[in-house]
Amino acid sequence: MITTTGLTKVYRSARSRGRHVTALDGVDLHVREGEVFGVVGQSGAGKSSLIRCVNLLERPTSGTVTVDGQDLTALAGRGRRAGRELRKARSSIGMVFQHFNLLSSRTVKDNVELPLEILGVSGQARSRRALELLDLVGLADKAKAYPGQLSGGQKQRVGIARALAGDPKVLLSDEATSALDPETTRSILQLLRDLNQQLGLTVLLITHEMEVVKTICDSAALMSGGRITESGTVDGLLATPGSRLARELFPVGGAASGPGRTVVDITFHGETASRPVISELARTYNIDISILGAAMDTVAGRQIGRMRIELPGSYEDNVVPIGFLREQGLQAEIADGDGGDAKNHRTAGAAAAPEAAGTAEAARGAAPTVPAQQTAPAKETSK
Amino acid sequence: MTWSEMQPLLSQGTIDTLYMVLWSALVTIGGGLPLGLLLVLTDQGGLLRNAPVNKVLGAIVNIGRSLPFMILLIALIPFTTLVVGTFIGPTAMIVPLSVGAIPFFARLVETAVREVDHGLVEAVQAMGGSIPTIIRKVLLPQALPSLVSAVTTTVIVLIGYSAMAGAVGGEGLGSKAVTYGFQRFENNFMIATVVILILIVTVIQLIGDGVVRLLARRGRAAS
Numbered sequence: 223m224i225t226t227t228g229l230t231k232v233y234r235s236a237r238s239r240g241r242h243v244t245a246l247d248g249v250d251l252h253v254r255e256g257e258v259f260g261v262v263g264q265s266g267a268g269k270s271s272l273i274r275c276v277n278l279l280e281r282p283t284s285g286t287v288t289v290d291g292q293d294l295t296a297l298a299g300r301g302r303r304a305g306r307e308l309r310k311a312r313s314s315i316g317m318v319f320q321h322f323n324l325l326s327s328r329t330v331k332d333n334v335e336l337p338l339e340i341l342g343v344s345g346q347a348r349s350r351r352a353l354e355l356l357d358l359v360g361l362a363d364k365a366k367a368y369p370g371q372l373s374g375g376q377k378q379r380v381g382i383a384r385a386l387a388g389d390p391k392v393l394l395s396d397e398a399t400s401a402l403d404p405e406t407t408r409s410i411l412q413l414l415r416d417l418n419q420q421l422g423l424t425v426l427l428i429t430h431e432m433e434v435v436k437t438i439c440d441s442a443a444l445m446s447g448g449r450i451t452e453s454g455t456v457d458g459l460l461a462t463p464g465s466r467l468a469r470e471l472f473p474v475g476g477a478a479s480g481p482g483r484t485v486v487d488i489t490f491h492g493e494t495a496s497r498p499v500i501s502e503l504a505r506t507y508n509i510d511i512s513i514l515g516a517a518m519d520t521v522a523g524r525q526i527g528r529m530r531i532e533l534p535g536s537y538e539d540n541v542v543p544i545g546f547l548r549e550q551g552l553q554a555e556i557a558d559g560d561g562g563d564a565k566n567h568r569t570a571g572a573a574a575a576p577e578a579a580g581t582a583e584a585a586r587g588a589a590p591t592v593p594a595q596q597t598a599p600a601k602e603t604s605k
Numbered sequence: 606m607t608w609s610e611m612q613p614l615l616s617q618g619t620i621d622t623l624y625m626v627l628w629s630a631l632v633t634i635g636g637g638l639p640l641g642l643l644l645v646l647t648d649q650g651g652l653l654r655n656a657p658v659n660k661v662l663g664a665i666v667n668i669g670r671s672l673p674f675m676i677l678l679i680a681l682i683p684f685t686t687l688v689v690g691t692f693i694g695p696t697a698m699i700v701p702l703s704v705g706a707i708p709f710f711a712r713l714v715e716t717a718v719r720e721v722d723h724g725l726v727e728a729v730q731a732m733g734g735s736i737p738t739i740i741r742k743v744l745l746p747q748a749l750p751s752l753v754s755a756v757t758t759t760v761i762v763l764i765g766y767s768a769m770a771g772a773v774g775g776e777g778l779g780s781k782a783v784t785y786g787f788q789r790f791e792n793n794f795m796i797a798t799v800v801i802l803i804l805i806v807t808v809i810q811l812i813g814d815g816v817v818r819l820l821a822r823r824g825r826a827a828s
Contacts, residue, residue, distance in 0.1 A: 277731055303652070303736065313733030323728035327746040327820075336742060337732040388732070 223392060223424040224253040224276060229285035231271045231448075245271035246282065247448035253441070255391075258418050258425040260435040262467070263445035269428040272445065273396050276426065277315045278308060289315060290391055313341055316385030320397035322377040324369040330380050331356065331365040337387040355383040359413060375406035382413060386421075393417070395427035399434060407431075411438045432471050436519060442467060460491035460526060463553060472528040476514025484533045484540045485514065489553040490525050499550050500531065507543045509533060530557060606791045614781050614794075619801055621695045622777035625770070626763045629702035633759055636707040638752075640666070641714025642740060652726070652736050669708030674766050677705050678773050698775035702766050710759045717751030718744050750820040757813025761806050768802070778802055 231246040245268045253259040263269050274280040276287055278294050286295045289311070297308040304312070324333050334352040343351065356362050359379040369377055378398060385393055395414065399407040415438045417423050429435065435442045435456070443453035444467045452459065452467045460468045468489065478485050488499075504511050511531050518527035533540045537556060547554040640662065646652050647659040672680075678701045685692040685700040725743050734742065745752070771779025778798045786795030 279727055279730060304730065306735075309733040309735060311733075312731055315731070317728070317731040319724060319728060321722075321724055323722070323724040325725060325743065325747060327749065336729070339742070340729070340732050340734045340738055384732075394731075 223255040223257075223290060224251065224259075224426055225288045226251045226272075226276070227286050227288075229272070229275055229287065230283045231268075231275060231280060232283045244448050246275065246285075248285070249445075249448070249450055251443065251450065251453070253424060253426050255424055256418070256422050257440040258415070258427065258438050260439035260442040261426070261428045261445055261450075262430065262432060262435055262442060262470075263428075265430060267445040268448040269430075269445055270396065271448075273394050273426065273428045276394055277312050277317060278304070313337065313388045314390050314392075316382075316388065316390035316393040318378065318381045318385050318393065318395045318398045320400050322369070322374075322381045322401075324377055324380055324384075326369050328368075329365065330361065330367050330369065330372070333369065333380055334383045334387055337384060341388055351387065352383075355386055356380075358386070358417075359383045373406075374402050375410060378402065378406075378410050379413065382410075382417070386417070386423075391422075391424060393423050393425045395425060395429075397429055398427065400429065400431065404433075407434070408437070414438060436471050442471075444470075457491050457526065460489050460528075461553065463555065468528070472517035472519075472526075474515040474517055474528050474530040476530050476532075478514075478532055479512065482534075482536060484535060484537050484544075485557040486531050486533060486540075486544060486547070487555045487557045488529045488531060488547060489555075490518065490527055490529070491553070497550065499547065499552060500529075502550075503543055503546060506546065509543060606785070606794050611794055611797060614785065615778075615797055615801060618776070618778040618781040618798065619805075621775075622764065622767050622779070622802075622805070625695045625698045625702060625767045625775065625777055626760060628696075629699045629706060629763055629767075630756070630760050632699060632703035633706040633710050633763070634756065636703065637710030637759075638714055640707065640711035642718060642744070644711060644715040645718045645744075646736075646740075652739065666708040666711055669704070670712070672705075674701075674705050674769055675773075677701055678770060693774040695776045698767065698770045698777075702763055702770060705766055706759055706763055709762060710755060713755035713758065714748075714752065717748040717755055720751060721747045750817045753813060753816050753820065757810060757817075760809050760813075764802065764806060764809075 227250055229246050229249040229251070230244070232242050232244050234242040247268075249268070249272055251261075251272070261269050261272060271280055275282045276289065276294075278287065278298055281298060282295065286293055288294065292311055294308065294311055297305065297311055324330075325336070328336070331349070331352045334355050335348045338348040338351060353362065353365060356365055359382055361376060361379050361383070364372060364376065364380075369380065372380065381398070382393075393414075398414075399410050402410060411434060414425060414427075418425050418438075425438075427434065427439075439456060441453070441455045442459065443450045445451070452462075452465060454462070456471070459465045460472070462468065472489075474487060476485075500511060500513075503509070511533060514530040514532050516527065516529040518525055518529065533543060537544075544554050544556075643653075644659065644662055644666070647655040647662065649656070649659075651659075669677075681701045681704060682692045684704075685697050688700050689697045691697050721744050725747060726739055729739050729743050767775065767777050768779030768782070771777050771781070772783050778801060782795055782798040785791050786798060
């Protein structure tokens with residue numbers, strides 16, 4: 223639905239010649255129809271530039287953007303002004319903003335009508351459609367209010383209603399929940415999820431909050447230094463050994479309680495995650511298992527997430543139980559047990575930003591990773 | 606000078622002053638609003654970014670603002686004669702008054718429009734809005750309270766200018782004050798004109814503030 227290839231954006235400073243900032247450095251993004259796709263990254267990673275390049279609010283320096291089969295970069299024309307074709311294409315891409323960007327001089331209903339005015343819809347049809355949309359976002363009773371009289375969450379609902387006015391197939395969300403408190407964030411995310419499912423809306427959102435990705439995204443990409451370092455479905459990322467995004471989404475902590483113990487990080491994903499493997503493990507091998515930390519969620523009846531457990535004895539003693547876990551289709555990694563891999567990874571992420579997560583990890587020599595399908599214990603990866 | 610002598614002079618003066626000020630205010634808005642908008646739009650980062658045009662417009666506005674009004678009044682006599690056919694009388698005065706006020710008003714418009722949150726412009730761009738749409742639906746409505754303030758200030762400046770114009774062949778309270786109050790030492794008449802001018806300025810300021818308050822009430826809680 224949204225495809226970018228080799229997208230580059232370089233900002234040149236007008237004042238000091240020669241100084242320029244590369245905000246996007248060859249971004250290839252692919253968002254499938256009907257999915258909620260989250261792009262996460264720290265501020266300055268290029269997320270904002272990316273989403274603004276998708277509807278060409280920012281003109282990419284090079285690369286192409288295709289939305290719903292239409293090459294927008296080809297429509298762009300020259301100069302800063304957007305031609306008629308591009309404006310028409312934009313009207314079928316909804317966008318919501320962090321600071322809502324509602325016109326304070328217009329009522330809620332008139333704000334929702336604005337895109338329809340631009341589309342040239344007649345007065346009565348506009349009014350009807352605006353009320354429908356306000357009903358859809360649960361604000362039918364606020365039609366006559368001014369944005370100044372609404373709470374943050376309500377304003378964002380108006381923003382969403384407005385973004386939907388042109389019947390878009392694609393919704394871009396630029397940190398839509400970042401100015402909201404956690405509870406309001408949840409309700410807005412739920413609304414986005416509902417719209418995604420009811421209307422088949424494809425949503426591309428950028429955020430710095432992992433929680434957002436965990437709550438509503440089907441797929442996610444991690445950006446740093448203007449590049450996408452990891453991308454895939456949330457399930458797929460969890461199944462990828464050493465995925466930094468998976469670790470940040472489901473951080474687990476907890477140190478070994480003493481020497482001579484093995485700390486194992488287990489990742490639950492996909493079909494495997496509905497069985498009570500931990501108790502099976504304890505019963506089958508008659509071992510005591512402590513759970514040091516866990517970050518689990520149940521999505522659509524399946525558990526996904528990560529768990530850190532501690533087994534008595536050294537790694538050599540636990541080859542068989544770990545093999546058992548892997549036979550269940552789980553991904554089991556030996557953690558170095560210094561407590562809080564999430565913390566480690568965050569610092570690693572900041573230091574080694576452009577590196578792929580896997581190499582960053584290998585370079586640090588921590589937490590050797592064994593792919594899930596490799597059930598036989600691999601000597602060289604232990605300890 | 607008795608009241609019955611003063612009264613027709615004062616009322617004629619007031620009518621002439623209001624006539625000059627109102628018409629020149631209309632012309633000023635008509636000329637200054639587009640000029641102010643262009644100053645913002647052609648500026649760096651503006652929607653119609655165009656450095657040469659911006660520099661030229663800026664220079665014209667600065668020259669217009671730095672010329673003392675008296676000088677402008679005299680310098681414009683040929684132009685006024687060309688436009689109106691004469692350079693004397695209230696109608697002729699509309700020309701120099703407008704020319705003098707347009708640069709001033711344009712700067713006020715520029716400041717008002719610049720204050721509009723760029724996010725709003727971006728939101729309308731994202732909806733597929735063209736530049737005329739952005740001006741009509743975002744920039745002007747959002748800047749309206751500041752624009753009304755700008756009009757109020759400009760009208761009051763025009764009242765001041767019109768008094769000066771009175772000294773150079775214009776009509777109105779200024780010219781009456783000079784002729785009767787100053788040159789004939791009629792202190793009562795002078796005081797009467799000043800009081801009327803104070804009243805006019807106060808009323809205009811009150812109306813302007815009232816309108817601004819009315820407009821701002823809607824958006825107030827937003828910020």
